[in-house]
Amino acid sequence: MDKANLGIVIIGRNEGERLLRCIKSATRETGIVVYVDSGSTDNSIELARQLGAEVVDLDLSVPFTAARARNAGFEFLNTQYPSLNYVQFIDGDCELVEGWVQRGLDFLNTSPQFAIVCGRRRERYPKASIYNQLCDLEWDTPVGETRFCGGDALMRVDALKAVSGFNGSLIAGEEPELCIRLRQAGWKIYRLDAEMTLHDAAMTRFNQWWRRTQRGGYAFAEGVFMHGGSQECHRVKESRSVWLWGCLIPVVAGSVAFFKGMMGWGVLLVYPLQVGRLALRSRCMPPNNWLQAFFLVLGKFPEFLGQLQFLWNRLIGSKGQLIEYK
Known part of the structure; x- marks a missing residue:
């Protein structure tokens, strides 16, 4: 053409x-x-x-x-x-x-x-x-x-x-x-x-990856706010995963450890198990499947911070500022 x-x-x-x-x-x-x-x-x-x-x-x-x-x-x-x-x-x-x-x-x-x-x-x-x-x-x-x-x-x-x-x-x-x-x-x-x-x-640098991933978490939260209630359920699944792995599980582990001692931190063993599960399900060939799986799980923490940043901006009525990694 x-x-x-x-x-x-x-x-x-x-x-x-x-x-x-x-x-x-x-x-x-x-x-x-x-x-x-x-x-x-x-x-x-x-x-x-x-x-x-x-x-x-x-x-x-x-x-x-x-x-x-x-x-x-x-x-x-x-x-x-x-x-x-x-x-x-x-x-x-x-x-x-x-x-x-x-x-x-x-x-x-x-x-x-x-x-x-x-x-x-x-x-x-x-x-x-x-x-x-x-x-x-x-x-x-x-x-x-x-x-x-x-x-x-x-x-x-x-x-x-x-x-x-x-x-x-x-x-x-x-x-x-x-x-x-x-x-x-x-x-x-x-x-x-x-x-x-x-x-x-x-x-x-690691901090570049962290900020880029944090921006992704922010985008997930904003996507839910804009289209999460439609048939799309846009970024609802991703955001739930962020809150589960980036917030809920660490809070549960810390709470159990507070009352039960060191055994409570055993809850955190779900993280390496999740890495293994994702690696085995990945379309990537080894060792890339393990690399990708590890950072997908680790990424839940900066993504959670991005979600919190979006919620804070909504609370105070502030517009989001560009999250740059370069």
Whole structure:
């Protein structure tokens, strides 16, 4: 299908060399590329313009979110290029795989019931750290019709307009929330068995993984608040798991230990048992199944903190602030 009907929206902040690769991969596919900058202090804006991308520089007085940035890029495309039919969203720390865009366009052109098509996101340097490796395992999701997409996805302009784009107030989890509204409007989402993007998480420290996981817990809680009561039961199961493993079991163990002594801490043996259960059920090959299982269980604690952060913000009427890990 002709790429003249395609625009690409890139979002980022202080991505450096990653942004260079991202924009080059985008301009290879189309001449209609917009980069939305969220307060970079490096030369991202100048670099984007030098590489041929149009730039939207977000107002610093309004809190940054990925959803807000994507909406700004999408609105820019609608204003400057109103005849576009498709938009590819990509994060500035990613690079489009050559051939993906054409594959995605061909799918949407022959599958009018689908609003979004996505493919395989891979980690560029999975061996650089165990945290990068965990991201690479996270991206390995089933192909076929799916409920959600990620931040990199090819979308129909008309479908996105019909649901008023992303929810700009969300600090995380904006893609699943968008997908819910699209599916409620009768659209479908598909994941092709095709390489789509290379992602550079650049996570080398434990605290980066912790904050990223905490952000996920926050997104789960907000997802429950917005759509948990619908037929979707959005993120209800995930949030219950967070409260069970991240709060209830430690509280029970501490309470039993208080009254019964050291034997109470034996309750905590359920954690290694849960790691083993998840590892044996994993689609990953050893030893990745054990690595992923261990961090899935450990992640319940930062996810719980993220849930508490959301509840506190709701209690005091405060808007959530972006939880960054880079």
